[in-house]
Amino acid sequence: MGDIRGTRTVEELVPHLNWIEDSMRHYLLVHLPGFRKEEVDVGLAYPGYVTISGERLVNDKKCTYFGQALKLPANLDMKKVGQSFEDEMLTLTFPKRTEEEDDENGNPSTTKKSLQEEEEEEEEKQKEVINEQNQTTHEQHCHAESEEQSKQTDDDNIVNATDNEMRKNGGILERVINLLRNNILLTLALAFALGVFASKRFESNGE
CATH class of the missing domain: 2.60.40.790 (Immunoglobulin-like)
Incomplete structure (x- = not known):
């Protein structure tokens, strides 16, 4: 031109x-x-x-x-x-x-396939990491629940032991009170008997 x-x-x-x-x-x-x-x-x-x-x-x-x-x-x-x-x-x-021509001229289709496989492998790795994280979180949650249940059991045992001790001490206190009550009655009876005896003896000496 x-x-x-x-x-x-x-x-x-x-x-x-x-x-x-x-x-x-x-x-x-x-x-x-x-x-x-x-x-x-x-x-x-x-x-x-x-x-x-x-x-x-x-x-x-x-x-x-x-x-x-x-x-x-x-x-x-x-x-x-x-x-x-x-x-x-x-x-x-x-x-x-075409794919056949790609393979003859440097395998671009194969390269594309390889890239796709790499992406799939990377996706699988990410899924594995997520699954491991979920498993770890689940185990930590279960461990925390187990510790909480163990702590609750220990607390229940302490409460039961305290209750039993109080009941035991209450029984002893009740026996002491009954014993004191019986001693008081016995003392009153003795005092009354001594009073009667002293009164009669005083009357006898007066005669």
């Missing part, structure tokens, strides 16, 4: 882009109003990118120019890129690589 700019005014065009995808391919649709097929260049010189550019003469004083570099999706078969231009629409077709 020759240089048509010269001293003309250059107007930059920003084309409308649209990516479409199906199970087999990616499609890049570029709307280029006023352009013809021979005025458009497509380049695949940079890995992972596609470049599109073009310029056209509008009149003696003006020309239009556009140029863009677009990043491509992964897993494309760059050896089978298709191109068509119709009704001011540039269409680029990028076939997707």
